[in-house]
Amino acid sequence: MKLGSLKHAHHRDGELIVVSTDHRMAVKASSIAPSLRTAIENWATTRPHLEKLSDDLNAGTAAGAFAVDESQLHSALPRTFQWADGSAFLHHVKLVRMARKASLPETLYTVPLMYQGGGDDFLAPREDIPQLDFSHGTDFEGEVAVIVDDVPMGISAEKALEKVILFMIVNDVSLRGLIPEELAQGFGFFQSKPSSAFAPFAVTADELKGAWREGRIHLPLHVKYNEQFFGNADAGHMHFHFGQLIAHAARTRNLKAGTVIGSGTVSNEDPTRGSSCLAEKRMIETINNGQPSTPFMKAGDTVRIEMFDADGRNIFGTIHQKVVSVQPAG
Numbered sequence: 001m002k003l004g005s006l007k008h009a010h011h012r013d014g015e016l017i018v019v020s021t022d023h024r025m026a027v028k029a030s031s032i033a034p035s036l037r038t039a040i041e042n043w044a045t046t047r048p049h050l051e052k053l054s055d056d057l058n059a060g061t062a063a064g065a066f067a068v069d070e071s072q073l074h075s076a077l078p079r080t081f082q083w084a085d086g087s088a089f090l091h092h093v094k095l096v097r098m099a100r101k102a103s104l105p106e107t108l109y110t111v112p113l114m115y116q117g118g119g120d121d122f123l124a125p126r127e128d129i130p131q132l133d134f135s136h137g138t139d140f141e142g143e144v145a146v147i148v149d150d151v152p153m154g155i156s157a158e159k160a161l162e163k164v165i166l167f168m169i170v171n172d173v174s175l176r177g178l179i180p181e182e183l184a185q186g187f188g189f190f191q192s193k194p195s196s197a198f199a200p201f202a203v204t205a206d207e208l209k210g211a212w213r214e215g216r217i218h219l220p221l222h223v224k225y226n227e228q229f230f231g232n233a234d235a236g237h238m239h240f241h242f243g244q245l246i247a248h249a250a251r252t253r254n255l256k257a258g259t260v261i262g263s264g265t266v267s268n269e270d271p272t273r274g275s276s277c278l279a280e281k282r283m284i285e286t287i288n289n290g291q292p293s294t295p296f297m298k299a300g301d302t303v304r305i306e307m308f309d310a311d312g313r314n315i316f317g318t319i320h321q322k323v324v325s326v327q328p329a330g
Contacts, residue, residue: 001054001204003029003166004317005036005074007124013037014074018053018062019201023317027062029053036077036202040258043149043165070317075122075198076168077147082255083119083196085143085172085262086112086245088238092267092276095283102183112240112248115189117172119260123197125319129173130326131299136192137177138297138323142223142276142305143170144235145262146242147202151255160246161215163255166202169221169307169316170262173197176279176296198260199305199316209309215241217307219315221266223276224304230281231274233266235307299325 002023005014013035017026032049033039039046056062087093090108097104105113123129131138147166155163178192205212211219218236240248245261266276275281282292297303305319 001051002201002207003036003039003050004076004200004202005078007072007074011035012079014078018050018057019068020057021207022313023068023201025057025065026068027053027057027065037080037258040077040147040149040165043257070200071126073200073317074124076166076200076202076316077198077258077260078122078124080119080258080260082259083117083262084114084249084259085117085264086114086240086248087264088112088240088245089264089267090239091237091269092265092280095267095280099279099283099286109239112245113264114245114248115193117189117193117196121195123173123195123321125197125200125317125321127197127321128324129197129297129321131297131323132326132328134296134298134325135177136175139174139176139278140223140225140297140303140305140321141170141172141174141265142221142231143172143263143265144168144217144221144307145170145198145260146246148246148255148257148259148261150257151246151250151259153250153252153254155247155250157241157243157247159243160250161241161243163246164205164242166204167208167212167217167316168202168260169199169305169319171197171303171305171319171321172262172265174277174279197319197321199319201315201317203315207309207315211236211309215243219307219309220273221276222306222308223274225278226302227304229274231266231276233268233273233276235263235266237266237268238263297323299323
């Protein structure tokens with residue numbers, strides 16, 4: 001099942017739609033739940049009705065079906081109460097720590113890294129990335145993510161996997177120039193992590209066709225930068241699986257339905273797979289050549305992030321964003 005959120009002039013959460021497996025057609029599902037956020041918060045009740053509507057849509061019998069226009073869609077979940085992003089690909093952690101001349105944590109292999117992002121203002125998947133100051137070092141980060149049902153505090157990693165209800169892909173925008181000084185203050189990311197964007201469709205495990213196993217999505221994440229190949233790293237190479245990330249987030253608190261848990265930047269040690277962010281490519285250039293040659297994003301640069309199943313079908317729709325220069329408000 002594929003779900004999305006139509007933009008709506010009067011509702012910040014958008015309007016819930018069910019999308020066909022080939023994501024060509026959709027049907028409004030507001031009679032079941034007004035928004036995806038509401039549907040998730042009442043998942044046990046809404047899921048069977050949404051699945052029935054999905055079956056009807058894919059069979060061509062759903063009333064009111066219309067052609068999908070991804071430009072009219074929000075991120076699948078336009079906002080949520082919690083967006084917590086891990087860093088489960090240790091190759092990425094090692095390279096980025098080297099880039100800022102930071103030591104690796106002693107618990108690198110045993111305790112996930114995680115920060116709490118802003119869930120109140122996700123960018124739409126085809127919305128421009130606004131930048132006030134290009135000295136901030138604008139970067140994209142291609143990731144995979146899950147949406148969970150209610151998760152009790154202290155849950156085990158194995159039980160946590162049972163709480164995963166939907167999957168998404170992400171562009172976790174980062175401002176690399178702000179990160180070192182912010183972390184040096186000893187209190188974590190904030191200004192260096194502006195609004196992220198999620199692909200237009202959130203999907204259930206059946207849409208992944210067996211690629212969801214061992215708590216990981218075993219498919220490559222395709223990233224193009226200015227419409228040129230940038231990376232196709234395999235998302236199945238997570239050191240920590242999603243159950244471990246969820247359990248880490250829930251160690252001392254309950255997680256409410258709709259919480260989004262990110263994987264961190266998808267990264268592989270195989271250099272032929274490229275990268276999923278500029279910072280990683282710059283670090284590889286530094287290792288090989290003594291200094292980076294790839295600049296961070298400037299106005300007009302674009303990033304495209306997608307994931308395809310074994311049959312070549314675009315699972316989540318497309319994140320396609322352009323960086324634009326904006327002026328400070330007031």
